Amino acid sequence: MKLPSEFDRIARYFRPLARPEARNLADDAAVIPPLPGRELVISTDVMNEGVHFLPGTPAGLLARKLMRVNLSDLAAMGAEPFGYLLTLAVPGPTPDAWFAGFAQGLAEEQARFGLRLLGGDSTSTSQDISLGLTVLGTTPICGAIGRDGARPGDGLWVSGTLGDAALGLAAKRGRLPDPDGVLVARYDLPTPRLGLADGLASAAIDISDGILADLAHICRASNVGARVDRGLLPLSAPGRAAGPAWRDLALTGGDDYELLMAVPAPAEAALRDRAKVLNVTVTRIGEIIAGTPEIYEGTAVLEPLGFSHF
């Protein structure tokens, strides 16, 4: 009994990536038994050709970025990776090598971050590649971090450095030099800050729309204000070298996938210590204040400009 190539491909490239709960990718759905003492955290993110990535991006890189962008949502929730479902829509004539490269990228990230495939859907499109991933993680009961827990007096912390991904995109487009490829690498392959905020942050978000836009989400959800100091924003060496004309990208540039965290004063030292263990820098850039959900620098109100798809 001969199988059409769609099922061949699933068997060859994706079945080796699957968790037992995926039932060998041979059922209509995965079945997850109760996880005692844990809550399930679930999120989904899409990447579309021409919008989230440039045509011609290697399949393995797409797979790795798609995985990391989704894992970043788990990091913001303080969750531990468990598994994922994948939707893959590519033009009909896509060659086998593309699928092999995509699966190889997934395999690398699965091993690195400790999760496995649960299921998915493989279809065709008339033209552009469209990729979707639904990621599942777990937290202790009531251990998930929201955006609504920030309280006046909490310190505002960010991981890593800001603006690099936006500079990397500019470099990819030839508008900026990037001799050692550091900036492009930051755009191509963000690092989800898993394990950093768990149990310490009162609120957290991963910076995908720009720090001002994402801080605004926390302020609105928590019904608090924030005070930040632009001079404290952590910049990378190539970020500083890009000069003042590019400096605002640290405030408004998306795609860094660093964590922005509100951290109660008693937990700030523990955050520093944990960051050292995880080998990531953390920087205090301001604090949460009482009042309406506005972001201040001194007495000036900053507009939370960021990326919107519409």
Place this chain on the structure above:
Amino acid sequence: MKLPSEFDRIARYFRPLARPEARNLADDAAVIPPLPGRELVISTDVMNEGVHFLPGTPAGLLARKLMRVNLSDLAAMGAEPFGYLLTLAVPGPTPDAWFAGFAQGLAEEQARFGLRLLGGDSTSTSQDISLGLTVLGTTPICGAIGRDGARPGDGLWVSGTLGDAALGLAAKRGRLPDPDGVLVARYDLPTPRLGLADGLASAAIDISDGILADLAHICRASNVGARVDRGLLPLSAPGRAAGPAWRDLALTGGDDYELLMAVPAPAEAALRDRAKVLNVTVTRIGEIIAGTPEIYEGTAVLEPLGFSHF
């Protein structure tokens, strides 16, 4: 503090659809507490413009079909609907009315089938609409129906009638008359057969690739053969009227989303009874037999031709 229109739209159209676990769609992820005595069933399906639906299809109809196609996977697993995540990728200039219509379609189906929104991602594409839904359902512990449980002697049953959706697509393309719109309606809006197979079927699958292709999945997963009688395939009145040239679509036409079930002899009467309560017809079209995973009609082997995306 003004919000960009992407967040406006989420607040206006999608927040009213959300479950409490969705955290008001204001966090990076939904959080699902343990569900005592239940297992979680999770599946994902995509619909792309130009492949799964024709350009210009009304937004509300797309939403309803997307929901039903995913619910059909829960029906095949014997699961009860719980919630869903949605990914919506549309061209940048898409008007507000499109989102309003889409949300209205979701609202109707939520009410009909008893599930609510858990989260999602709203993005843009350069050209075609791409829709994704990840559906979550629950079953009793070990209550999920797989494809691998069919045993020799089980009856092979199908719900509803076969081939109508494929005829409906032909009618939409003007290749077939459909004066009262019955066939087109079957293509546009399948009915997930929720509650039909639970606790009765030893194996089940929803027919999305054609009954032969989907029966082949059960045979391979269960390592059994099957015997079917084409003369027993349930056809609708317009399906019969379409004439013999179209008759094979009942075997190979996709998109009916009827259930194909293997049912142990002692449960066959209960299936008939339950079908009456649910107001759906069920038809015995053959049985599971011992041996290699082949499908026989008499002594002839039927090739499991069906739809493949590649």
